[in-house]
Amino acid sequence: MAPPGPLHVMAGVLRRPDGAVLVTERPPGKHLAGLWEFPGGKLEPDEIPFAGLVRELREELGIEVREAYPLLVLPWRYEAFQLLLDTWVVTAWDGTPGPLEGQGLQWHRPEALTPAQLAPADQAILRTLLAG
Numbered sequence: 001m002a003p004p005g006p007l008h009v010m011a012g013v014l015r016r017p018d019g020a021v022l023v024t025e026r027p028p029g030k031h032l033a034g035l036w037e038f039p040g041g042k043l044e045p046d047e048i049p050f051a052g053l054v055r056e057l058r059e060e061l062g063i064e065v066r067e068a069y070p071l072l073v074l075p076w077r078y079e080a081f082q083l084l085l086d087t088w089v090v091t092a093w094d095g096t097p098g099p100l101e102g103q104g105l106q107w108h109r110p111e112a113l114t115p116a117q118l119a120p121a122d123q124a125i126l127r128t129l130l131a132g
C-alpha cells in the first residue's frame with residue numbers, strides 16, 4: 001500500500017487594516033500545545049482549499065471570510081507526519097473573530113511576533129510575511 005500523503009492543512013492569516021495579524025493558541029493535550037499558530041485546520045476529502053479555509057474559520061472563529069488570497073503552500077515535516085500548510089491572507093471578513101473553541105486569541109503586527117512562540121512551520125510563514 002502506498003504511504004499516506006501529507007496532511008493538507010488550511011491556515012488563515014487574518015490581517016487588519018492596521019497590519020496586525022491574528023494568532024491563536026494550540027490547546028492543551030494537542031500536538032504543539034501552547035504554541036501559537038494561524039487559525040485553520042485539516043482539509044476534508046473532496047473539499048477545495050478555499051472552501052476548507054472558509055469552513056475552518058467559521059467553525060473556529062465564527063467569521064465569514066469575504067476576501068482572501070493564497071500566500072504560500074509550505075511543505076513541512078514533523079516527527080510523526082508530513083504537512084502541507086496551505087496559507088492564505090484574509091483581508092476581509094464579516095463578524096468579529098471569537099474563541100469558539102476556547103483558544104487564546106491575540107493580534108500582533110508580524111514584527112512583534114516572537115518566532116519561538118509559534119508552531120515550527122508557522123515560523124516559516126512569519127518569515128514570508130516579514131519579507132512581503
Ligand SMILES: Nc1nc2c([nH]c(=O)n2[C@H]2C[C@H](O)[C@@H](COP(=O)(O)OP(=O)(O)OP(=O)(O)O)O2)c(=O)[nH]1
Nearest residue numbers: 009010011030031037038039040041042119121122
Ligand atoms: N490549523 C493550523 N495547524 C497548524 C499550523 N501550523 C502547524 O504546524 N499546524 C499543524 C498542527 C497540527 O498538527 C496540524 C493540523 O492542525 P489541526 O488544527 O487540524 O489539528 P488538531 O491537532 O487541532 O486536530 P483535530 O483535533 O482538529 O483533529 O497542523 C497552523 O498555522 N494552523
